[in-house]
Amino acid sequence: MTGFGKGTASGDGFEVEIEITSLNSRYLDLKFRMPGYFNAIEHKLRSLVSQKLERGKVNLFVNLVPTGPRFKPSRIDLDAAESFYGEIAALRERLGLTSEIDINTLVSIPDVVLTCYSEAELEIIYPVMVEAMEKAIDELQASRAREGEALGDDLRERKEKVLSLTDAIEMLSHENSQAQLRKLKERLRAIIGDAQVDEQRLLLEAGILAERYDTTEELVRLRSHLNNFESDLGQGDSQGKRLSFILQEMLRETNTIGSKCNDAAISAFVISIKEELEKMREQAANLE
Incomplete structure (x- = not known):
């Protein structure tokens, strides 16, 4: 998710300023923008951020402002x-x-003007930098949480649309089932002609053919996935990955329904569901 956070902390003779920006990404991609004399502690800062954030293209801007002569770089x-x-x-x-x-x-001679901090000075700077980093991350998380609430509302609205479309497909499927069975029996009789055929066998064969077009199981599973989606939405702890998996399963059931149906109205509903699922997938990819 996108977001912004800023944190400052003061030490004896210096102040640390840290800004964090975050853009949508499926994975965590950290990029530090800071003076080269902090390279020795970058791995510590990277580990700290990785413990707090799971996803996003994150840029971190780190700056130290001396407030006294000691920490001039x-x-x-x-x-x-x-x-x-x-x-x-x-x-x-x-x-x-x-x-x-x-x-x-x-x-102008190298090594005459030093632009670095000693190991002892970095040990003094680092705890203050951690304090500023934690403040910036907290502000970033609050910003992302506000965006997450908006995304959650949008996903719930789209889920209700998919549920309504599922209801419509189920209703049409029920209305058309008997008509489909009659058509199948008529086709079988047309193929068989005047030959003597057991009526029960005819009904059995028609039923077998009709079962190939039955979407009851797919609709039941689709509803189950919709319920799971609602339950997992807003739970945190990598919810974006779980929701993406559920959406993938919903798309699988929807495709099966589309391949089984031979009704124009149901096909239109299937297309609408797939459009909503694609939009939901894009939104879920931005959630943590």
């Missing part, structure tokens, strides 16, 4: 700067150069 390594200055000065003297060694030259 860009710092000059004075020892390295002095060492490089001495080596450059010696090189200048050896080559007989007269150009000055300015500050821009020094800070």
Whole structure:
């Protein structure tokens, strides 16, 4: 499901800001957007988020704002700067150069300006980052829960449409069953002609043929799936996967009904059910 969450937490000399956005996806796809000096703790953050979220294309934006001099990520390594200055000065003297060694030259040398935190500093930052992350996830979950309620209402409305269409098919099937049986008997008599045939055998053969077109079992199973769908809707704990499976079974029964029927009105109802089931499948894929 889609959603947004933001969390902040403060430490001694710094503040952590985390924003999370989520888009619909069948699986959990995490992408972190944060400075490279946090790469050492990304696996911990990834594990934390994976315990809280199950599905969605999730983007996480992590930022640290220093509120004091200690946690500024860009710092000059004075020892390295002095060492490089001495080596450059010696090189200048050896080559007989007269150009000055300015500050821009020094800070452009790798390892003079540090953009990282020490392991000890990361140990201080991480608990504060976890606090901000949990706040952002809680807000995201609340946002997704509101969307889930709206999706649930839509799914219940569509389920009722499918139930009404099922009722209509059942009514038509009952009305047409006797007519279908009469047609089958007439066809058999037309094929047999004037030959002497046992009436009971004729009825038996007609009944066997009529049974091939009987959808009673499929309608019973379809109703059972609709009841299970209603029961599982809103239960949480990977309900989207369970509902998708139930919808797949409903589509299977609907296809069987469509293959058995030879009535235009029933065929139209079958098409309508399949349209609703497809829309329900798309919505259920967004639920957790």
